[in-house]
Amino acid sequence: MTIFAGVLLVILILVVIAAFYERERMHRLYSLHEEKLTAEVRQREQEFNRRMYELAILKELGERIGYSLNIEKIIDIITGSLSQFIEYCGVAYMLIEPEKVVYKIHLEKSVSRKFIDNVRDTMLESLSALLDKKLIKNQVEETLSGAILVEELEDPARSIFHIPLVIGEKAVGVLTVADTRNGLYKEAEMTILYKIIRQASQAVTRLGDVVKTEQRKLNAMVSSMAEGVVMTDNDYRIVVVNSAARRMINALEVGEVSIFNFIDNLSGRFDIRGKLEESVKLNKILTADEVFIGDHFYQIIVSPVKTKVLGKEEILGGVVIFHDITHEKELERMREDFTSMIVHELRTPLTNIRGTSELLKKRMQELSSEKVSASLDLLERTSYHLLTLINDLLDVAKLESGKFTVYKKMENLNDIIKDVISVFTNQAQDKNLHIRVLFDDKLPLLEIDKMRISQVMQNLISNAIKYTTQGEIVITTKNQTQDVLVSIRDTGLGISEKDIPTLFSKFRQITTSAHEASGTGLGLVIARGIVESHGGKIWVESEVNAGSTFNFTLPIEN
Amino acid sequence: MKVLIVEDNDDYINLLNTEFELAGFEVVLAHDGLEGIEQAKNTNPDIILLDIILSKTLGFSLLRQLKKDDQIKSVPVVAMSNYSSRENEEKVNSLGAVKFIDKGSYKPSQIVEEIRQILERGKSM
Numbered sequence: 001m002t003i004f005a006g007v008l009l010v011i012l013i014l015v016v017i018a019a020f021y022e023r024e025r026m027h028r029l030y031s032l033h034e035e036k037l038t039a040e041v042r043q044r045e046q047e048f049n050r051r052m053y054e055l056a057i058l059k060e061l062g063e064r065i066g067y068s069l070n071i072e073k074i075i076d077i078i079t080g081s082l083s084q085f086i087e088y089c090g091v092a093y094m095l096i097e098p099e100k101v102v103y104k105i106h107l108e109k110s111v112s113r114k115f116i117d118n119v120r121d122t123m124l125e126s127l128s129a130l131l132d133k134k135l136i137k138n139q140v141e142e143t144l145s146g147a148i149l150v151e152e153l154e155d156p157a158r159s160i161f162h163i164p165l166v167i168g169e170k171a172v173g174v175l176t177v178a179d180t181r182n183g184l185y186k187e188a189e190m191t192i193l194y195k196i197i198r199q200a201s202q203a204v205t206r207l208g209d210v211v212k213t214e215q216r217k218l219n220a221m222v223s224s225m226a227e228g229v230v231m232t233d234n235d236y237r238i239v240v241v242n243s244a245a246r247r248m249i250n251a252l253e254v255g256e257v258s259i260f261n262f263i264d265n266l267s268g269r270f271d272i273r274g275k276l277e278e279s280v281k282l283n284k285i286l287t288a289d290e291v292f293i294g295d296h297f298y299q300i301i302v303s304p305v306k307t308k309v310l311g312k313e314e315i316l317g318g319v320v321i322f323h324d325i326t327h328e329k330e331l332e333r334m335r336e337d338f339t340s341m342i343v344h345e346l347r348t349p350l351t352n353i354r355g356t357s358e359l360l361k362k363r364m365q366e367l368s369s370e371k372v373s374a375s376l377d378l379l380e381r382t383s384y385h386l387l388t389l390i391n392d393l394l395d396v397a398k399l400e401s402g403k404f405t406v407y408k409k410m411e412n413l414n415d416i417i418k419d420v421i422s423v424f425t426n427q428a429q430d431k432n433l434h435i436r437v438l439f440d441d442k443l444p445l446l447e448i449d450k451m452r453i454s455q456v457m458q459n460l461i462s463n464a465i466k467y468t469t470q471g472e473i474v475i476t477t478k479n480q481t482q483d484v485l486v487s488i489r490d491t492g493l494g495i496s497e498k499d500i501p502t503l504f505s506k507f508r509q510i511t512t513s514a515h516e517a518s519g520t521g522l523g524l525v526i527a528r529g530i531v532e533s534h535g536g537k538i539w540v541e542s543e544v545n546a547g548s549t550f551n552f553t554l555p556i557e558n
Numbered sequence: 559m560k561v562l563i564v565e566d567n568d569d570y571i572n573l574l575n576t577e578f579e580l581a582g583f584e585v586v587l588a589h590d591g592l593e594g595i596e597q598a599k600n601t602n603p604d605i606i607l608l609d610i611i612l613s614k615t616l617g618f619s620l621l622r623q624l625k626k627d628d629q630i631k632s633v634p635v636v637a638m639s640n641y642s643s644r645e646n647e648e649k650v651n652s653l654g655a656v657k658f659i660d661k662g663s664y665k666p667s668q669i670v671e672e673i674r675q676i677l678e679r680g681k682s683m
Contacts, residue, residue: 340641343640343641344611344640344641347640347661347662348567348570348640349569350662351570351640351661351662352567352569352570352573354665355570355573355574355577355665355666356569356573358665358666358667359573359576359577359666359667362667363576363580366580367576371576374572378569378572382569
């Protein structure tokens with residue numbers, strides 16, 4: 001019993017010991033695992049943090065790049081938050097620009113001048129190698145920021161790491177981190193930096209492509225605009241200029257147009273630079289009316305060019321739009337000419353009527369009977385002339401407002417024309433002009449306004465007599481089945497080709513020859529209105545010094 | 559007193575002719591710019607009354623020509639027009655006319671009176 005109990009006790013003790021050891025073993029095993037696990041977790045956590053940082057920086061980049069293609073700005077964003085992740089005394093970038101090399105270094109810790117120069121020289125060297133182009137110190141434009149320089153710190157840059165900046169397969173610069181300590185940067189640790197730079201440059205490249213496509217569309221639109229368009233950045237460098245603007249300053253063939261081309265060409269008439277400055281400064285649209293450039297009149301609009309970046313308004317520059325108002329000015333001038341012509345035509349006879357009646361009233365006794373009779377003659381003739389003129393003006397006003405009406409009846413056209421001719425026989429004979437008639441005797445009766453068609457004939461025949469000094473006037477009628485053609489041919493002055501298009505319009509150019517014989521020119525405007533009211537057409541064929549033929553048609557009603 | 563009238567409207571020139579003659583002037587008429595220059599040279603007028611809207615030569619250029627000619631430039635010129643405007647008035651004054659007359663607001667008898675006064679002022683100086 002005792003032995004059994006002893007054995008049992010030993011076994012129990014052994015079991016307990018074994019269990020203890022097992023527990024220990026398990027515990028050790030577990031804690032080993034735990035250690036490993038912790039390390040793994042920590043590593044994951046670190047990686048997660050990196051990833052988060054990467055994502056954050058890429059997101060920020062994405063947003064900013066969304067509005068900017070400025071590489072310098074993008075690199076500023078990257079370098080601005082790099083210190084959370086990599087240790088360095090300074091982070092720098094070097095970019096190639098047409099006339100210079102930009103070198104920007106941001107210091108996390110104070111270093112000496114030597115350090116700055118170290119970094120610059122190695123960057124310049126690697127950039128030269130990268131671009132296969134000799135770059136010299138003189139071209140470098142340096143910008144320093146961050147911690148201050150302390151000359152007592154003599155440590156040179158012992159660790160330097162360069163990453164090329166490539167945009168659209170083209171190297172544009174170098175990004176560099178540097179520290180005074182030795183052996184700090186291992187290729188493997190720098191993968192994230194590579195990744196960021198690569199993503200950023202890919203984004204810029206992609207965006208560049210999109211922008212190029214958009215720009216092409218925009219350029220196509222801007223260049224096909226009739227308005228001249230010039231856009232400048234805030235330093236008055238021309239960003240956009242279309243061919244209308246180039247044509248305006250005679251710079252179609254000039255390769256690169258600068259603001260100075262515009263300043264020189266517009267000097268004394270429009271201060272393009274001053275206006276752009278004012279517009280951007282006041283954030284206001286400015287306009288200038290009636291600026292005469294070349295041989296055209298322009299209305300000029302100057303506006304700031306704004307964009308919203310992350311909800312904040314940013315001024316990119318200014319745009320100048322040249323709107324050609326020459327045609328409007330011409331119309332305005334013609335209207336003014338017309339008005340002053342009418343004023344003259346009304347005032348002249350009225351002045352004569354008033355002067356003559358005053359003379360008769362005050363000096364009747366002193367005047368010879370011939371003078372009195374001539375004066376009364378003048379009063380009658382001039383009043384009649386004024387009345388005709390006022391009737392013409394009324395007719396034109398009616399035509400313009402669409403209130404001109406014709407009262408048509410079945411009439412014999414040849415008879416109407418014969419009656420009109422009889423009125424002019426004496427006048428023609430006085431000038432030794434022969435009026436010849438070639439009537440088509442197979443004309444049907446026409447549905448026309450006798451009074452109005454007589455008015456057209458009176459106008460055309462009196463013009464023919466007025467502008468003809470020798471020869472004849474031939475009046476023809478002809479049945480053309482659909483309509484009747486009436487022609488009045490003279491052997492007079494003729495009308496120059498450039499005057500023909502405006503001959504039947506109110507705002508005709510009053511050339512000297514037309515002015516010489518005087519008159520308002522309204523007769524032809526009314527003649528056209530009458531003919532068109534009948535559904536016909538009126539036109540002229542003419543040769544200077546050979547004569548003119550005025551033709552019009554009147555439709556035959558079926 | 560001899561007045562030269564350059565005016566292309568027949569009725570108006572006749573009217574002025576009658577008024578001036580009744581007022582005792584000796585009158586020379588010219589119906590266009592060319593005739594105006596010729597008469598100015600040939601007839602030695604004391605004063606010239608010039609319409610500035612002439613059909614063949616614009617009155618302005620005629621005025622300029624008159625003031626360039628050594629023989630005529632001392633003869634006072636009174637410009638007249640149916641287009642009264644400050645612009646026309648300033649222009650004729652700058653070209654050397656002694657007065658601008660708006661035909662609409664002066665009766666012919668008043669024009670005669672103006673001319674007489676200008677000639678009297680000239681004499682007393």
